Amino acid sequence: MSSSHQVIVVGAGFAGLSAATELASRSIDVVVLEARDRVGGRVESLRNALGERFDSGGQFFCDDMTEVTALARRHGKTFAETPLxxxxxxxxxxxxxxxxxxxxxxxxxxxxxxxxxxxxxxxxxxxxxxxxxxxxxxxxxxxxxxxxxxxxxxxxxxxxxxxxxxxxxxxxxxxxWELQYFPAETMHSLADDLAAELGDRLMLNTAVARIERSSGKIKVHTSSRLFEADQVIVAVPPVTASRIAYRPALPEPLSRALNAWKSGTxxxxxxxxxxxxxxxxxxxxxxxxxxxxxxxxxxxxxxxxxxxxxxxxxxxxxxxxxxxxxxxxxxxxxxxxxxxxxxxxxxxxxxxxxxWVDDRWSGGGYSDLIMEMDARNAEAVLLEGDDRVQFASSELSPSFPGYVEGAIVAGKIAAERALHALAEQDRTSLIRPAPPHVGEPSR
Ligand SMILES: Cc1cc2nc3c(=O)[nH]c(=O)nc-3n(C[C@H](O)[C@H](O)[C@H](O)COP(=O)(O)OP(=O)(O)OC[C@H]3O[C@@H](n4cnc5c(N)ncnc54)[C@H](O)[C@@H]3O)c2cc1C
The missing domain is CATH 3.90.660.10 (Polyamine Oxidase; Chain A, domain 2)
Structure with missing residues (x-):
């Protein structure tokens, strides 16, 4: 079974959800593939012994984090103030x-x-x-x-x-203070709200194992399905992204940049x-x-x-x-x-x-860090991606890296880059002479 799209987003953390929301709002045919049986990634909620739901991952934000603040407002969240x-x-x-x-x-x-x-x-x-x-x-x-x-x-x-x-x-x-507020309904409920808006563009329990960048469409393989797209946004933290198989292997600078990180514990x-x-x-x-x-x-x-x-x-x-x-x-x-x-x-x-230590799908927390002393350009190289694969995760954000705010910003940046690349692909396919129709004489 295979399906074809303009953009595939790998990962439904806040980076992936915000990238997909942005693309869907521009009428792009986008699908999000998420390994877990829930969205949110490092934003997660659990129930305690009293049956109450609470954030077991990312939770807090503050007035200076404008993207997450606006998103929480738009979705009618109650801003609980952290007691001080x-x-x-x-x-x-x-x-x-x-x-x-x-x-x-x-x-x-x-x-x-x-x-x-x-x-x-x-x-x-x-x-x-x-x-x-x-x-x-x-x-x-x-x-x-x-x-x-x-x-x-x-x-x-x-x-x-x-x-x-x-x-x-x-x-x-x-x-x-960065812990100024938290959504009383949980930060995780905000991820659920974004997922609800994406509807059937989101697929849970769909772990991506391999990305093939041959000519034509990019092929994204799970253990049982094939998806194809013009652009892929890998919206998972760098350590987790390095565990996906890339065929052919990523260019040397990209694979070195992916391998320069270790996850926090x-x-x-x-x-x-x-x-x-x-x-x-x-x-x-x-x-x-x-x-x-x-x-x-x-x-x-x-x-x-x-x-x-x-x-x-x-x-x-x-x-x-x-x-x-x-x-x-x-x-x-x-x-x-x-x-x-x-x-x-x-x-x-x-x-x-x-x-969260060694978490299977997010590596750890709060975020991955570059631990290779000489990998000064690793972040820039990942942000650059290649012409058809973009990398996005909170770690790569120009503002508030390692926070939910950073994940939203990184997702939006990757969406813009994917849109730009799609427009470029359209432009070059218009410039390229159309293949002759069957029966038409070719020169
Ligand atoms: C305990 C803890 C507390 C935190 N507290 C705060 C806080 O109070 N405030 C704050 O702003 N930030 C906090 N953070 C950090 C914040 O949660 C993260 O920076 C942010 O959520 C990262 O989002 P992301 O989308 O970049 O990555 P992730 O949330 O890790 O999302 C990546 C997604 O990709 C999926 N995935 C991975 N591999 C694959 C694959 N092969 N195929 C398909 N899907 C895949 C994962 O399951 C996951 O859903 C906290 C983090 C932790 C762990």
Missing amino acids: DGAFTAQPPVSAAEGERIFAGSTAIRERMNAIDPDDPSIKGLTVGAWLERQGDPLAAKAAFNSMIEGLWCRPIGEIPLWYLIDNDRRITNTV VMKGQFRYARAFWRDKGLNGMVAWRDIHGLFAHDNSRDADHPTLVVYIGGPLAVEWRRLGEAGIRAELARRLVTALGPEAEEFLAFTLRD
Whole structure:
């Protein structure tokens, strides 16, 4: 069985959904092939033991993220504000003044880092960890910076190329807190809304195994079906895209660019309580652990009836804690929350953990990172794609890479490129002399 289209989009995360929505709105014959039995990719929802649906992947956005904000508005989502009132908790505790000093110190390191030109020859070959060692800041500020980077980019700082982090972080330009809002109905419901609009242009449980770029139409193979198109948008993260077979092999620069990435490692845990007990103590529920890197909690209650704390386990810590198993991680988190917020932290009604490490179809989270020290042009090469295959995922976005916002932007860019390429193909087929009709004398 085969079907033929103008554009095939591989992957129904926000990049693929936004690319397909854009193309469909321009009356392009587009089909989206999604490996999983749901849309959303790294935006996903699960139900807890009380039967309540919550985001187990991407969830938050802020006013500076204009695409996702507009999309959430258009689909009538309720903007739940992440609760912030009350005091912040550091573990082990420090005085408020010392806490502010540490935070300011770590922010200053980040700003100093981002002021470096990523192409400055003096940082060639340096990892973030090696650069940090050379800084003369107080140890507590350096430890907080280390924890923040491993918590947000989810790889060991001793491995992340400094130029990559600078280049990436400079594109995350929010001036308000990035966790400002979340859709009370879940971010995942927004992906479902986009999927509903695409209707039967979307096919679930349809994993692409091979893309053949012979002359004529491009052939996209799943295990049981063949799809053909003039253009293909591979809207999956780079590590996952590198697992698709390309025939003939991709040009060397493209395949090298695809292989330069590694996926972040993260787990997201949520504790649902009967009461927001931390508020009774004047606390806002936000906890940063100083004895361990990459662990962070905050209040994630969508309203007064759903008191919830979310905990992120990012970077090397996620890999290390996997060994504990879910029950072990739950016990460790509960113990730490008890120490930070009080004994009530143990009296949760439900706990859920989503382990994104080595996720089969998204590789991990929050995003893939370029980990090859010399792959400075990997992103540009992927963005360029070739004349019939475009790559799109949040990682490749000029704004907010690694976020839902970035995925929407990357999807729209790929759609524009595909439209442009289709127009070019039309133009060249008009210029080319039409094949003679049967019976017509040929010269
Ligand atoms: C735990 C966690 C928390 C996060 N929190 C936030 C947050 O609060 N705010 C925020 O903005 N961002 C957050 N992010 C990041 C955000 O979710 C991602 O940046 C964004 O969703 C990526 O979208 P994408 O379309 O680029 O990729 P993906 O969402 O990974 O989509 C790729 C899609 O392609 C499919 N696919 C893969 N291979 C194939 C194949 N061979 N054939 C067919 N389909 C295939 C996958 O199943 C998937 O659906 C979080 C991520 C995680 C993991």
